[in-house]
Amino acid sequence: MTEHVKLIWQDKTFELPVITGSEGEKAIDISKLRQMTGMITMDSGFANTGSCKSAITFMDGERGILRYRGYPIDELAEHSSFREVAYLLINGELPTRKQITRFSVLLNDHSLVHEDMRSFFGSFPRASHPMGILSSMVNALKSFYPYLEGEEEELNATVARLISKIRTLAAMSYKIFRGHTVVYPRPDLSYCENFLNMMFDTPVRPYEIDPDIVQALSVFLILHADHEQNCSTSAVRLVGSGRVNLYSAISAGIAALWGPLHGGANQAVIEMLTNIVEKDIPLKDVVLRAKDKSDPFRLMGFGHRVYKTYDPRTKIMKKMCDRILTKLNIHDPLLDVAKALEEIAVNDSYFIDHNLYPNIDFYSGIVLRAIGIPTNMFTVMFAIGRLPGWIAQWKESMDDPEWRLNRPRQIYTGPTKRAYVPIEER
Numbered sequence: 001m002t003e004h005v006k007l008i009w010q011d012k013t014f015e016l017p018v019i020t021g022s023e024g025e026k027a028i029d030i031s032k033l034r035q036m037t038g039m040i041t042m043d044s045g046f047a048n049t050g051s052c053k054s055a056i057t058f059m060d061g062e063r064g065i066l067r068y069r070g071y072p073i074d075e076l077a078e079h080s081s082f083r084e085v086a087y088l089l090i091n092g093e094l095p096t097r098k099q100i101t102r103f104s105v106l107l108n109d110h111s112l113v114h115e116d117m118r119s120f121f122g123s124f125p126r127a128s129h130p131m132g133i134l135s136s137m138v139n140a141l142k143s144f145y146p147y148l149e150g151e152e153e154e155l156n157a158t159v160a161r162l163i164s165k166i167r168t169l170a171a172m173s174y175k176i177f178r179g180h181t182v183v184y185p186r187p188d189l190s191y192c193e194n195f196l197n198m199m200f201d202t203p204v205r206p207y208e209i210d211p212d213i214v215q216a217l218s219v220f221l222i223l224h225a226d227h228e229q230n231c232s233t234s235a236v237r238l239v240g241s242g243r244v245n246l247y248s249a250i251s252a253g254i255a256a257l258w259g260p261l262h263g264g265a266n267q268a269v270i271e272m273l274t275n276i277v278e279k280d281i282p283l284k285d286v287v288l289r290a291k292d293k294s295d296p297f298r299l300m301g302f303g304h305r306v307y308k309t310y311d312p313r314t315k316i317m318k319k320m321c322d323r324i325l326t327k328l329n330i331h332d333p334l335l336d337v338a339k340a341l342e343e344i345a346v347n348d349s350y351f352i353d354h355n356l357y358p359n360i361d362f363y364s365g366i367v368l369r370a371i372g373i374p375t376n377m378f379t380v381m382f383a384i385g386r387l388p389g390w391i392a393q394w395k396e397s398m399d400d401p402e403w404r405l406n407r408p409r410q411i412y413t414g415p416t417k418r419a420y421v422p423i424e425e426r
């Protein structure tokens, strides 16, 4: 029997159905609210609004739980590969040996980027941010690889193209930016190995693939692969709801991810930590500034809309920092500062009262630095990781018979009707 909640307004009572998810989460279905009452709901930042039903990712922000298709994030990070997680998110189940082989063949077949696209890179001003370039290039893929709407095989090819080419485009942009020869993908290398090789191999210094670095990158990408209805994923779903092509919906997601409150936080954290180290700023002053409401400064890499406890991804990322820095024999002063800053913040009453804990971005940049990724490419790395999630969410929305054009409403607060005033009378 469907549960209902009662809404009492003036002398009327309205009954609204309750929707229950597979993990017991509940939502009030207000889809008939305006029809019944003439009113809409207001929810700034959508903090209390469910935009869809989804079977992809489960998050419990109070208990610090994250699962992809039911599998806990720590188990996936320990036992799986990014390629397998991408398959899981998009197709709903872990692949069999045959399915993963087929997927790998597709990724390999679609790993090259049209040579004409290379000329685009040269046209961007040198100082362009790689996220702006990536968003443009992914949108441009539509012109180079138009796909047939609705054909399953073609959709599979488009998905493989995106996952494979985004990595090639990212490495290519780095090489062109540095003025180095572009390195092409190799069929004998895995997804992460290929990316590292395309980034760091040079004709004079062949890149030696280190399995520990490959694993660190794979874990980084797995941890970023999906996070249910976050800002960029919602952008992909919203833009996609207009029935635009997949490339353009993903391009919108990349643009949304760029902001420092979202994916751009990984770059902002490293810039903040570097500033602290270079200027030798006392950590207690940093925390004081973050608490000062008259100062727009926030502790970057802290806080999350959903997690009101420790972000489960951060635990894994923090351990990865220690493991990879030890393995590479690197002493990064930014890690010392990050750990000390965390210690002060998590014991401070402001952070405790506001449920502010380090999020994934607090430690992820330190892993990326150790691997050799330049700071301005950190958010590009997040985008490569998030791509399977965006695709899975877009696909789910396209297959959902209830999915409609996304079009929120508003409460108008501007001037009421007034007569036009000719320019000479103003």
Ligand code: CMC
Pocket (backbone or CB within 6 Å): 045, 227, 230, 260, 261, 262, 263, 265, 290, 291, 297, 298, 299, 300, 301, 302, 303, 304, 305, 306, 354, 356, 359, 360, 361
């Ligand atoms: N430093 C200091 N105060 C903070 C911080 C912070 N990092 N984050 C939130 N607060 C305070 C905020 O000032 C507000 O205080 P009050 O209620 O007293 O006015 C309260 O906590 C709630 O903040 P909010 O902005 O309403 O919370 P939100 O859920 O809208 O924002 C957030 C979430 C992630 C945008 C925010 O915590 C933030 O700006 N963090 C820093 C940027 C960052 O690390 N972003 C990465 C997020 S994780 C990666 C991803 O999934 O995108």
